Amino acid sequence: ADNASDGKTGEVLRSLDLKVQAATGINLGSVETTLISAVNTNQGDISVTVNGARTSAPLGRFSSAQISGDVGIVNLAQTWAGGSGTIELTAKGGSVTVLSGLVSNAAALALNGASTSGIDNAGSGAVQLEAQGSGKNLIVNQNIASRGALALTAANDITTAAGVSLTASANASNIALTATAGAIGLGGHIVSGAAGSTGGLVALQAGGAITMADGTGIESLGSGGRVSLQAGGDVRLSKLSFGASAVLNSSNGAIIDNLSGDAPNLIGEASDLSLQAANGIGASGAALRTRVATLGATNTASGGIFIVEDNDLAIKTLPPALLGMSAAGISAASGQVSLVLNSGKLTVSGAISSAATGAGSGNVLLQTLAGDIDIEADVSSSSGNLSVLASGAIDIGRTTGGVRLATLADGQTVDVQAASGAVTMGATAAISTSNGAIRVQAATDLVLGQLNASSGGANDKRSISLLVAGSISDADASAAAQTVNVTAGSLRMESGAAVGTDTNAIELNVGTVAAQSTAGGIYLSEANGLTVGNVAAVSVNRVGSNGVASAFADSQALVGLTAGTNGPVVLRSGTAASGALTVDAAITLSGASNLLLSANGALTLNAGVLSQGGSLSLLAAGALTQAAGAAVSTTGAGTIDLES
DSSP states (O other): OOOGGGSOOOOOEEOSEEEEEESSOEEEEEEEOSEEEEEEOSSSOEEEEEOOOOOSSOOTTSOTTTSOSOEEEEEEEEOOTTOOOOEEEEESSSOEEEOOSBOOOTTOTTTTTOBOOEEEEOSSOOEEEEEOSTTOOEEEOSOEEESSOEEEEESSOEEEOTTOOEEEOSTTOOEEEEESSSOEEESSOEEESOTTSOOOEEEEEESSOEEEOTTOEEEEOSTTOEEEEEESSOEEESEEEESSEEEEEESSSOEEEOOSSSSOSEEEEEEEEEEEESSOBSBTTBOEEEEEEEEEEEEOSSSOEEEEESSOEEEOOOTTOSSSEEEOOSSTTOSOEEEEESSSOEEEOSOEEEOOOSTTOOOEEEEESSSOEEEOSOEEESSSOEEEEESSOEEESSSSTTOEEEEEEETOOEEEEESSSOEEEOTTOEEEEESOOEEEEESSOEEEOEEEOOSOOSSOOOEEEEEESSOEEESSOTTSOOOOSEEEEEEEEEESSOBSOSSSOEEEEEEEEEEEESSSOEEEEESSOEEEOEEOOOEEEEEOTTSOEEEEEOSSOEESEEEEETOOEEEEEOSSSOOOEEEOSOEEEESSOOEEEEESSOEEESSOEEOSSOOEEEEESSOEEEOTTOOEEOOTTOOEEEEO
């Protein structure tokens, strides 16, 4: 240590190389050297400050080219496991390199030929290295091992060589890498904590990019295990493992998959993950792969959000994000959201929104390959299409009121499919478009909230298609106030069981309807006027995992109303205002099924009404008109009642 008893402090220790060993500490506050080895064997700190290059007299026997302020570390070590001494080295105007291999410098009289061993603190103290000065870097070519906290700081870049690891193995020990104006490049692993302990905070902050070489990992497990990557440029990810949470932010770049193969980039099976970027989170064809419990993600400028999750996942609002997931951008194909779960359930409790405006932008896909989807927050796109595809069942606003799935641009579509389960909407849940088609398909039942294709544009595209193997029912309770279930230009419904019930019809505000029930009745209530007719196959824009939408359509058109075995047909028109009912395509009932057509206005029959033994009642508040060839017939004990 500097002996202050001579009345002087801060005298320079100047040499081409410096080898120091002590038992109770090393404290050298003014060193000028190119190579250093410092070892302490008992209790006490190691603290070394390396001056920058001399630029004015006295220059001494060594030039500024020989002693430039840069320093190479041969080894720094605290060898006593029972100690708490720290290791600190600061270069005030130079780069710091942790050397590897053998020292080869004939001018280094003490250290030439020495074997390097990196930095090792066997005690509980911290390790801290800093390279100060504009453009100065910290280069790590040998392992740094500490039980206590580890901090590396550089004015410019921080780089670790291939296979070089940074570890802080004590319980909850933190690791911090700060490249103030430069980049961080990792060629090896970073590990906080050890088996049987919890990790601490691993925090990387770079003015430029953060790049993890393929196969490298950052690990901080246990209840305190946290990872934070904050970069001005791109964040190129290999593998992060964390016990509690991870926050990644690329303020002017993208978060990119840099791991070969399909293994996950981000692993925290009971943990929170927050992602923020400007120019993309994952990419089309190169999604980020996760295995986490909770996700929040925001992308603000170009690119989109592309995530593949291994297991169950909840989308939530995680600070500092404002929404569960949000994407924006004005460039082409920006603002796309693709979230695919390989297995497990997707729960959306934080809103998902794309506000992008560029050409081909804003498409949103939520998909489970082996699980259900529960949407309890809004999902919307300002410019694109929306697809919600589950291998199991889909719930929409079943426990949270007012949930909405919406596309806002003219002609964009919503596509919902439950491949092996039901689609169940809450009574106030809504699916809406702006003059765009809606298609809902379920392997079992469909419980309807509110579907609204909005007002027609110059080219009316307001078609809705409902295809279910089970029944179609109204989420409103029978005795409750009824809201309109379907608002559209045209509606087609195919079901394996009943459509509506005798006490709770499906409320409509549509122009044309066609429906087919294989086994069960059809109960419809139209607010205004209605035509029973031919509804073409409905086509929607199904969003793929690459964010690109392509046409996906029903197999065929649907014509008229056909009720299944012993299934009645009850169709009331003009329940909210005077409205005519026009039958342009046949209404057919199987078995001895009854029919009621009631119009709060004119009733016009341009096609037949046929039953095989049921009674038929056709009631009109206005004129009742039957065109030639439009038969109204039944057999057996069935009766026909016409009233105008």
